[in-house]
Amino acid sequence: MNILITGAGRGIGLACVKQLAANANYNVVAVSRNIGAIEGLALPNVHAIAADITHAENVDALVNTITNRYGKIDVLVNNAGLLVNRPFTDFTNDDARRIFEVNFFAPARLVQVLTPHINRGGHIVNIGSMGGYQGSQKFAGLAYYSASKAALAVLTECLAEELKDAGIRINCLALGSVQTEMLQEAFPGYQSPTGVEEMAHFITDFALHSGKLFNGKVLPVSVTTP
Ligand SMILES: NC(=O)c1ccc[n+]([C@@H]2O[C@H](COP(=O)([O-])OP(=O)(O)OC[C@H]3O[C@@H](n4cnc5c(N)ncnc54)[C@H](OP(=O)(O)O)[C@@H]3O)[C@@H](O)[C@H]2O)c1
16 A cells, blocks of 8 residues: 655654654655655654655656655645744734645645546545634634645535546545644643543544445544633
């Protein structure tokens, strides 16, 4: 089985890579701009690729590299994310766009380019956020982040229809807080009850097995807000 995960350089993504790679039957392609931590794992079935996925040409090159080496992909986890916590009126256009580039356009582009190279029965998991889950509690400073994740959630619902004939399932996990660097930057001093390893365990298990049961769903995975 061939698995591609973005945002694999740290946090939840890196923990997912470690857990997936424990199965020698899985080839794990791990993408991040900084791949030192992935390479440091020195795992034989993990292929680290350094790429900024906000550039469309990088996504195209990435898909070329992957398909040349592995042929088709079975599981894609769109995990890369960017959170900027700032009052809405202080955002520059560039900063607002950057959030949408990482959280929305990059995963959308990756699905678009990779779809012809995903096996029937394949599963795409978009990592969303409770902030982007309709009706959830909202937090000042996270407007662009939450809106970008909401866009990703609706994209997931739409693509489930578009990818139906190709036999590919797609779902979005709206995560609650997880104790990572991203969370510490957004909510300094806040301690999440959810650890990285346990969330990574849920995500990897869901990505590997739940495509048979869910399609086009946006699922909250949270015990608290934030
Ligand atoms: N932690 C939480 O409480 C929480 C809650 C809800 C949702 N989430 C979501 O869960 C996912 C993982 O979050 P995390 O807490 O593990 O965050 P994190 O520690 O900040 O990790 C984010 C990852 O995304 C990568 N990334 C960012 N911009 C990129 C780009 N332009 N191109 C390629 N890779 C890029 C980063 O690596 P490089 O810098 O090396 O590129 C990093 O590996 C994100 O989508 C996040 O929004 C997290």
